[in-house]
Structure formats: C-alpha cells, structure tokens
Amino acid sequence: MTETQVVLEYELLPGHISELAGNIKAMHGVDANMCYQCGKCTSGCPLNEYMDMTPTQVIHAVRLGLKDIVLNSNTYWLCVACGTCTGRCPQDTGLLMVMDALANIAIKEGIKPREPAVAEFYRTGLNLVKRYGMMYEAGVAGLLSLKTGTLGRDFGLGLRMLKKGKLEVIPHSQNADEMKKIFQRVAKKEQELAGS
Amino acid sequence: MKYAYYNSCSLRSTGREYHQSLMRVFDKLEIELEEPKKWVCCGSTLAHNSSVLLAETLPLKNLAEIEKMGLDEVVVPCTACYNRFKVAQYEDDEDRRVKKEIEEIIEHKFEKEIGVFHPLEILAREDNLAKLKSLVVRDLSHLKVVSYYGCLLVRPHKETGFLDNPEYPMTMDKILSAVGIKTIDWSHKVECCGGSLSITRPDIVLDLTSRILNDARSVGANAVAVPCTFCQLNLDVRQEDLAKKGVRYDLPIYYFTELVALAIGVPEKDLMLGKHFVESEQVLTRAV
C-alpha cells in the first residue's frame, strides 16, 4: 500500500484535480470536482447505512486523491447502481460512474475487495457470460456458493427456484463463438487505449 | 406494427412468465415482435464493474443485429437490459472516439439510431391504451395494486430517458387503470429493492424488500405490479424468508403484463401464475 497523501482542503486551488479524480475523469468522463458536498446523494442512497463511507464522503475523498482509503472501503462494492445519487445530484457529478470507476481500478490494481462475495459474483458471472454468450444463473449461484462457502445458506433458495422451474440446470449457449471474439477484441482495444 | 424484441437471458429463465404474458398482450394488440437471431447477453449488471468498453460494446452489438434485420425500434422488457442499452447509446453519442472503436470491434457501422423502448412505454401510447380499454372482458376492479417501478427503468433519467417522471412515474398506473385495475398512491414506487445483491448479501436485501412491502401493506394494497424480472423475483421469493422472521405479507407480485393479459381475457391457464412463490391465483378469483 502506498502512503496516503492527505491534501488539505484549503490547499485546493481552483483548477486543482487529484490524480485519482483525473483518472476517473479521463476514463469515465465524470468530474468529481463538481461536487459541492450537499449530501443529497447519501440521503437518497438505499445502501448508505451498510457502507463504510457514504457516497458523499467517497466523492470528496476522490477529489482529495485519498485513493487507498476509498479503494479499501466496501462502498463501491455495495453500490447497486440504482442511480438515485446521480439522478438527484444538483451538480451532475455522475457519482454512479465514480463507483463503477472505483471497481474498475480496484480490479486492475488487485485490491483485496472488502465485499469478497460481491466481487466474486461479478467475476464468476462475467466469465460464464463470456463462455456461453448468455447468463447462466444456476451456474453463477452454484459456483459462488462453492467459492464463498455459503452453499448451506444458498441451498434452500436454489431448491425453491428449481422447484418452480426458475433455474436452468444446464447452461444454454447463445452465439458463444462470436461472444468470445468480442471479449478478445475488447481486451485488445483496451490495451491499445491504455497505451495511447 | 412490428418491433424487434430483445428476449434476453432472464426472460428465458427466472422471468419466463413475463415473456409469456407479454407475448399474449402484444398478440391481442396485433403488434408483431421478432427476435434477432444472433443476440448476445447485454452484460447487464456484470460488465460495467470491470470494463466500461465491454459494457458499451455488448448492447451496441445487439442493436447492430437489429439494424441488420431492417427494424428501427426494439422492445426490451428486462429493465436491466433496457438500462444498459440506453446508457450505452447515451455514452456513445457523447463520445465519438469510443463509437469508432466499438464499431470496429463489432464490425458494423450504424446508419441510424435504434429506438429502445420498454413495453410500458409502448403500451402507454394513446392508441394502444385506447385499444386495451376496448379489449377488457374481465372485471378485476377488486384488486388494489401498487405499481412498483424500481430503479433501472427511471434512473439515471438523463441516460435512460424513460418516457415518464423519474421520481413519481405514472405509466404503469395508467395502463392498469385502462384495463379497469385500481392502483394506489404510495411512496416506494422507485425505491431500489437491492436485486443485484440478492445472492451475495441476502441480509441487506431482506431489509430493502421489507421496506417496500411494508409501504405497500400500509396503504392497503393486496397486490404489487412490476415491470422487471429482478424486482419480481426479489419481492416474491424473499417473502418466505421474511415470514420465517415472523412478518407475513402474502402480497402476490405480478408482472404488469400478467394483470393486463388477465383483464383482456387471456385465460389463466395460458399464463404461468403457478411459477410465483407467493400464491397469486386466489386473489383473482373474486372476479371471474
């Protein structure tokens, strides 16, 4: 972990942009510096009481460049992308995209996720999509329970779903070859973009 | 009238009843739906966390397939897909550079913008509302329904552009009342149910769903109507867990298309109400 650089707020000069905020702006087109800390995002966020840092704190920390603190919080993993913050923000900060960006950065930098099950869910799910071209719910649920050791807890739910015919036991393939190609091309393009 | 129809992953598994009832309703309205053959998953809640480029490429790949079919409007019933399609289009409009990159990846150059619509937006069109009204054969006026829109449809509104007010939408209420079903005013219309944390943090999801169900109950609803496969499953299946904790709701969670279908005379046996976890046939029987 690199040492946290604390930037005092009164040292922020007009036009100052932290490295973290700068990266997020370049990659996701949203500007954390627009935030004026009104707290509207947090007051509407359905998950705020379960989060280490409130959305308002996260965006402020991004602005200050407190990368370690933000990336080691559970906030962006618990964010369900409901868009309440973004929809209501008077400054159009695009906080939802900031949350996405943080997950992107954390994954790339190999930060240990504070919500391991959630991170694993996205990883496993996306791998299955890549493989089959469509989502395979029973597969994600099963693999996830195995990996996170919650098989006992999830078994009952799985069984109920199966009984109602809501889960496909066998995965379907949908245009899977083309899907694999798209994944490869996207990865290649991302490397090019990162290098340029 | 003919639209492309994005019959995606969840409509083929957890939300089969949604697909089924929607087909019957559109059939009655004489609207033709055609599926693109070479569709792929739109990445929904999974892709945007790990790669922005991927999250935008997958929906656009599907829109390209629709353009190749010679159609320019698509009906997208899953709200997660709807959200991803709309966000991808929005971002693509904003960022010309990425547009070029994506067109290279999917080997397709867009000639025009495909109109992406949720079935709610289609059914709420004046002519369709009038037609629905004229088709009503079954009296369901004893139902007291709250319309639950959830989050993905209405937010972020700048991106999704859903044709309604994002804080207090009325589209579903209008459609249901056109077929003679009463909807009630309530305050949790667009509150999030936490669907995407469903298997990873069930503890949180139970809190969120119970808030929504509490509000529905407190205004005297005896049913909930939803336009989303995640919301339906979440609000439906979690009631058993909540009952174990001592709070019984017994609130059936219908797809709005199921209620419309019933009102315009689609026989119950042609729908898949038995797939719901909370018993949802008895409450209908008062009016046959």
Ligand code: SF4
């Ligand atoms: S609503 Fe917008 S301006 Fe207000 S604190 Fe949140 S991000 Fe900042």
Ligand code: SF4
């Ligand atoms: S998008 Fe995320 S941070 Fe914003 S309100 Fe929803 S859960 Fe909270």
